[in-house]
Amino acid sequence: MAIIPVPQLSDNYAYLVVDEASGECGVVDCAEAGKVIAEVERRKLKLIAVLPTHYHFDHVGGNEDLVRAIPGLRVYGARGERGRIPAQTHPVDDGDTVEVGSLRGRVIGIPAHTNGHIAYHFPQLNAVFTGDTLFIAGCGRVFEGKAQTMVDSLAKLAALPDGTQVYCGHEYTEKNLRFALTLEPSNGALKSKHEWAQKMRAEGKYTIPSTIGEEKRINPFLRTDSAELRASLKKIDPSIGDDAVAIFAKARELKDRF
């Protein structure tokens, strides 16, 4: 398997991105180096790169320990978050390429949760790592940008091919789906995803990945044009506008308190 989730802290995911030809791998978002190194050794891989999506401690807290254990590691991360990403060696911008053996990942700037937040898209793996911007059936809190910033960032991710697998930063799926159902109770895709997620979690299994196409069917933050979602929000607040950003902002505000 070319992408290996490594659970971190209480509900974070780090991911090993493996170039199977060479056995070289990178790690997306490392909070706990020990668990990542143990998985790398167990699978007899060679860790060569760290790919942080943003500077929050639960996504970079393991960086210093990683480079101490494995000198010479390349540590990527957004140029705009220089100084806040521990042990960073290779700052990157939107459109840049990262390398993990023969794998190539494209950096996509997706600000709003933090101003420098980035995603890594690996076309060869048909996968995108979305950190705390796009979750399964949800999105990250808008800490540093505005609602418009997050709407634009989510649109960049939604523009990827529908089959692209989405690997996000946290296991928030079940709660996200419960919230989504309050806005679209008759969305059949949402109902079945919720039943599936409950079953998976009861069995102690991960709910990642989903796909961009699936997110378009279930994620309220990508569904600002849904008639049912709009009607639900307008029932709660008749004063909200008709534009996508106003609809998004109201949904995000409700989710913050959910």
Ligand code: ZN
């Ligand atoms: Zn975060």
Ligand code: FE
């Ligand atoms: Fe996080």
